[in-house]
Amino acid sequence: MVLDLIEPTLHIPNLLNLAQAGGLNLDFSQIAPNIPFILGGIGTTLAFTLVSAFFGFTWGTILSIFKISNIKPLKWFADFYTSVFRGTPLILQLAIIYFSSPQVIGYAIPPFQAGVITFSLNSAAYSSETIRGGILAVDKGQREAALTMGVPYTMMMWDIILPQAFKNILPALVNESIALLKDSSLVSTVGALDLMRRGQIVAAEKFIYFEPLIIVGLVYYIMVTGFTWLAQRFEKRMRRSD
Amino acid sequence: MIRTEFLCKSFGSLNVLKDISTEIKKGQVVAIIGPSGCGKSTFLRCLNLLEVPTRGRVYIDDVEVTHPKTDIKKVRQNVGMVFQHFNLFPHMTVLKNVTYAPIKVKKIRTPEAEALGMELLKQVGLEEKAGVYPSRLSGGQKQRVAIARALAMQPQVMLFDEPTSALDPEMVKEVLEVMKGLATTGITMAIVTHEMGFAREVADRIMFLDGGYVAEDSPPAEFFSNPKSERACQFLEKVL
Ligand SMILES: Nc1ncnc2c1ncn2[C@@H]1O[C@H](COP(=O)(O)OP(=O)(O)OP(=O)(O)O)[C@@H](O)[C@H]1O
Ligand SMILES: [Mg+2]
Numbered sequence: 001m002v003l004d005l006i007e008p009t010l011h012i013p014n015l016l017n018l019a020q021a022g023g024l025n026l027d028f029s030q031i032a033p034n035i036p037f038i039l040g041g042i043g044t045t046l047a048f049t050l051v052s053a054f055f056g057f058t059w060g061t062i063l064s065i066f067k068i069s070n071i072k073p074l075k076w077f078a079d080f081y082t083s084v085f086r087g088t089p090l091i092l093q094l095a096i097i098y099f100s101s102p103q104v105i106g107y108a109i110p111p112f113q114a115g116v117i118t119f120s121l122n123s124a125a126y127s128s129e130t131i132r133g134g135i136l137a138v139d140k141g142q143r144e145a146a147l148t149m150g151v152p153y154t155m156m157m158w159d160i161i162l163p164q165a166f167k168n169i170l171p172a173l174v175n176e177s178i179a180l181l182k183d184s185s186l187v188s189t190v191g192a193l194d195l196m197r198r199g200q201i202v203a204a205e206k207f208i209y210f211e212p213l214i215i216v217g218l219v220y221y222i223m224v225t226g227f228t229w230l231a232q233r234f235e236k237r238m239r240r241s242d
Numbered sequence: 243m244i245r246t247e248f249l250c251k252s253f254g255s256l257n258v259l260k261d262i263s264t265e266i267k268k269g270q271v272v273a274i275i276g277p278s279g280c281g282k283s284t285f286l287r288c289l290n291l292l293e294v295p296t297r298g299r300v301y302i303d304d305v306e307v308t309h310p311k312t313d314i315k316k317v318r319q320n321v322g323m324v325f326q327h328f329n330l331f332p333h334m335t336v337l338k339n340v341t342y343a344p345i346k347v348k349k350i351r352t353p354e355a356e357a358l359g360m361e362l363l364k365q366v367g368l369e370e371k372a373g374v375y376p377s378r379l380s381g382g383q384k385q386r387v388a389i390a391r392a393l394a395m396q397p398q399v400m401l402f403d404e405p406t407s408a409l410d411p412e413m414v415k416e417v418l419e420v421m422k423g424l425a426t427t428g429i430t431m432a433i434v435t436h437e438m439g440f441a442r443e444v445a446d447r448i449m450f451l452d453g454g455y456v457a458e459d460s461p462p463a464e465f466f467s468n469p470k471s472e473r474a475c476q477f478l479e480k481v482l
Contacts, residue, residue: 141329144292145388149343149395150319159346163333 056123260454322392382413
């Protein structure tokens with residue numbers, strides 16, 4: 001009687017059902033037909049992470065070069081940029097770029113693209129600090145050896161300094177990519193059909209929460225573990241020259 | 243070939259080079275010696291503008307290196323430098339180290355650059371190491387590769403900053419042998435060194451730096467047997 005009154009007001013009724021059942025009562029069969037739909041989000045999540053990491057690290061590299069340059073305005077810009085993106089919540093940055101784009105640039109950026117833009121800009125701020133550290137850690141003799149042979153600055157950076165810098169900071173960049181992969185679930189808040197969002201959709205349709213979210217969690221976990229494994233193998237190969 | 247006029251270099255309030263006016267003729271081999279911290283490296287590095295002189299002028303081949311309009315990259319292609327700590331590119335094989343600048347800077351075609359590179363590696367006795375990464379080499383081998391790398395730009399001047407100071411004693415000789423061979427080829431060489439025996443045998447001239455000046459500048463026979471300045475006497479007493 002009392003329960004009847006309360007139940008409709010609860011937002012997550014099936015948690016109550018679970019509690020009433022008095023134990024963990026997993027039943028994946030009910031959502032089995034929806035599993036392919038959930039897994040379909042892997043592509044979106046992966047594409048999202050890779051594209052964001054690519055643009056983020058590229059822009060981050062440019063920012064890091066600004067930071068070490070002698071040109072003061074470039075330095076100021078890069079430092080200010082970094083402080084803004086590190087000093088505000090990622091989800092706020094996403095909301096601003098997604099929801100205010102119609103008002104500011106006159107048309108709506110689709111969720112996926114809005115996410116990629118936000119995450120690239122944000123990840124660039126973080127990675128630029130890492131990359132800057134990596135560049136400064138390269139022995140200054142390398143720069144001098146290149147200079148004394150008349151190698152131009154850009155060529156020296158690209159062929160000599162950056163390869164060594166990236167090799168040193170590879171573990172940090174892998175961590176940054178993993179953070180990006182997990183944080184990519186935030187794009188679900190603007191409606192991009194990634195893993196997270198698909199899990200939520202299935203959950204909402206069937207009023208079953210635990211199973212779809214567990215599946216989503218498992219897929220994230222496998223992706224992160226697999227990615228870590230690949231990165232470690234790659235790192236070993238890179239260390240061949242040591 | 244190399245000429246400096248009133249060359250001065252300070253680091254903040256530390257006046258390292260106070261007034262160096264000297265000339266090194268084409269094909270000459272000059273050994274630069276002096277007490278630690280007297281500015282030997284600084285002098286050498288001012289010649290190719292790794293350090294920018296505070297005052298004075300540097301000429302290489304009658305081009306004023308210190309002139310703001312001079313394309314320093316162009317000048318540097320003609321002035322090879324060998325460092326105490328080799329500074330080989332660790333992510334490139336030995337041959338790639340040697341051919342990188344000729345291909346990228348001088349735009350020499352890869353097969354030609356590789357042929358020249360192999361020839362230079364042969365000259366320093368390391369052709370069988372062409373495909374190896376620098377981390378697999380001994381110190382002496384690294385320094386010989388560094389010499390080959392500098393020579394690959396076919397410079398007319400070679401600067402050496404204590405090329406054997408970071409080496410185990412048994413490896414010093416192999417590097418000095420290579421430099422000895424080089425000295426006979428007519429290339430202009432300025433060598434900062436603590437190897438007095440080598441300086442005496444190979445150099446045409448000894449430049450003794452002290453207190454920011456060239457304290458003495460004479461042929462090795464004269465410098466070692468009968469140094470003129472008090473400071474040079476003291477220095478030689480310590481190192482010989
Ligand atoms: N970049 C720099 N900034 C500040 N001081 C410097 C710098 N480079 C050199 N010095 C100082 O200038 C002086 C001369 O240095 P330099 O390296 O030219 O001496 P050196 O004769 O080569 O000595 P060594 O035999 O130890 O190599 C030293 O007191 C050194 O501390
Ligand atoms: Mg020195």
